[in-house]
Structures are given as structure tokens and as C-alpha cells.
Amino acid sequence: MAQRKRFSPVTPIAISPEDCTPDIKKRIVSDVPFLEDLSDSDILDVMPLFRERGFVPGETIAPEELCVVGAGLVKIIRSDYDGREIVLDFLRTGEFFGLAVGSAAEDRAQAHTAACVFAVNGDAVRRLFLQYPSVTAHMLASTAERVNELHRRLQFLSGADVSSRVMETLSRLAEKTGSATADGTLLQLPLSREDLGSLSGATTESVSRVVSELSRNGYLKTGRRWFTLTPKFADLLDMDHSSR
Numbered sequence: 001m002a003q004r005k006r007f008s009p010v011t012p013i014a015i016s017p018e019d020c021t022p023d024i025k026k027r028i029v030s031d032v033p034f035l036e037d038l039s040d041s042d043i044l045d046v047m048p049l050f051r052e053r054g055f056v057p058g059e060t061i062a063p064e065e066l067c068v069v070g071a072g073l074v075k076i077i078r079s080d081y082d083g084r085e086i087v088l089d090f091l092r093t094g095e096f097f098g099l100a101v102g103s104a105a106e107d108r109a110q111a112h113t114a115a116c117v118f119a120v121n122g123d124a125v126r127r128l129f130l131q132y133p134s135v136t137a138h139m140l141a142s143t144a145e146r147v148n149e150l151h152r153r154l155q156f157l158s159g160a161d162v163s164s165r166v167m168e169t170l171s172r173l174a175e176k177t178g179s180a181t182a183d184g185t186l187l188q189l190p191l192s193r194e195d196l197g198s199l200s201g202a203t204t205e206s207v208s209r210v211v212s213e214l215s216r217n218g219y220l221k222t223g224r225r226w227f228t229l230t231p232k233f234a235d236l237l238d239m240d241h242s243s244r
Contacts, residue, residue, distance in 0.1 A: 008226045009186055011179075020054035020070060020116035028070045029118060031094055034138035046128060050118040055111035063109070064119040066098040072115030073177075073189050077108050087198035090189055092177060100125050102143040112189065157201040164240050165200040166210045170220075171237055173199075174229050183221050184230040192225050 029035065029050055030043050038046070052070065055061060061074065069091050076088045076097060090112060097103050098119075111117075120128065129136045157165060170187070178185040197207040211227075214220040219236050221228040 008190070008223060009181070009228070010188055010190055010226045020052045022052065024070050024116060025050055025052050025118055028068060028094060032068055032096065033094075034096075034135050034142060036138070037134040038132060042132065046132075049120050049124040049128060051120070053117050053119060055115045055117065057111055057113055059111045061109040061111060061115075061117055062119075063105075064098050065100040065122045065125040066096060066120040067109065068096045068118045069093055070116035070118050073112040074115050074117065075110055075112040075195075076103070077110055078104070078106055085198070087195050089199075090173070090176070096142075101139055102146050162200070162202045162206045163210050163213075165202060166196065166207055167214075167233075167237050167240060169196060169200045170227060170229060170233075173227075178229070181228060184228045184233065186228045187226065190225040191227060196227075 026047060029047060035043065035046070050068065053061075055072075061067065071093055074091045074095075074097070076091065078086050078088055080086050088107065091097060097107075097109060099105065100120075129139075156168065160168070173187050173189070173191070174185045177188045179188050180186075193204050193207050193211065196211070197204045200207060202210075211220060211222060214233075214236075215222055219230055219233045221230060
């Protein structure tokens, strides 16, 4: 008898590598925050610097000086001292990564879903910096904010208990990918317990215990690689914040 496919309410990403078109590039690149001060003619001038590439789920994205997610989800990963893979973040459409914007040399990017990415190599990035000082200023500001956010996350991960870390991670993902449903806020990304553990700085077993307790008490609805934060979740998070 055929095995029944498990249901997931997460909307699938419908994009193939061939869909990574110049039209998508023009729309996405025009909305990148560090290019916001450029004129329409300037945007047309910098467009050829961004090379479009499509990736299938699980495919590694070769490191570049600057990459912008055009569609789909990209995860940033790193290996710990024991060689285990740690998920640092998930990036959605319009977010960027690369050595020029503060990514560490040991970080790796991987397509979490089918994804379209626009990449700029080192020479083109230097041209961008030299020709448009406002781009340099915006990128420096973005990099500084990312470093500050990383410090805040590291401080939190080193001091909070597992339950608080898991809730905070779910809340952050909801702000980034959440969509409103009848049951609450659905995270619009396939998310495993292992991924949630990596993002929360906790073991998969510890995360599973926390998720089970939150689900049992009505704060979460969850299934295979999906999470919905119920309306009660926000109240619990507020109480957790006030108790620190």
C-alpha cells in the first residue's frame, strides 16, 4: 500500500533554475536597500554587474563577494569543531550575503528551497564602491548592523535557557517569513527540528522537548518541517521577556 504523504501548510516555492531571468533580476536588484539612492539610469548601469544563477534545493552556492537572494530561501551554514553542520540564518528574497557584507570566510551558503541568486564578483564590487559612494555607505551601515545583531544573538544564546532561545528563534523567523492563517502565524519555510536546534544553539532532543511542551499547551501547532505560532504564543513570549 502506498505511504500517505504528510501534509504541510507551507506554500511550496515554485521556481526552477531556468526561472532565474533578467526580468526577476531587474525587479529584485532595484529594491536592494543599498542601491536605494541610485537613479533609474544608475540602476540600469549596475544591472550587468549582477550575474543570475538558479539553484536546486540542497545545492551549494559558490562564495562570492556579494550575493542577493532573488527568489526562494538560502541558508547560511557553518561546521562546528566536531564537523557538525550548524545553521546560522535563513535568507529570503532581497536579503544579501557575501564577503563584502560581513560574511565570514568559513560560512557557506546553500539553497534551502529552489532559489535564484544574483552574484557580483570582487572586481565588480570594487567598481560599485568606487563609482557610487552612497552604495559603500549603505553597505557599511548594513554590515555594522549585522555585526551588532550577531553580538546580541551570541549574548542571548550564551545566557538564556533552551526554552527562551527556541521561542526567540521562532519569533524571529515569524517576523521574517510569517504569514497570517486562521490558526496563527505560519512560518513560510520548511524547518526541521535540527534546523531549529542549530539556530537556537541547542540539541535536537532539547528542542523537541520544548516544542512538544509548547504544542501541548496550545502555543504552537506543528508537523513535519512546519510551525504555526498561535495567538497565545505572543503572550508567552512577552512573559518570558519580562521575567529576564
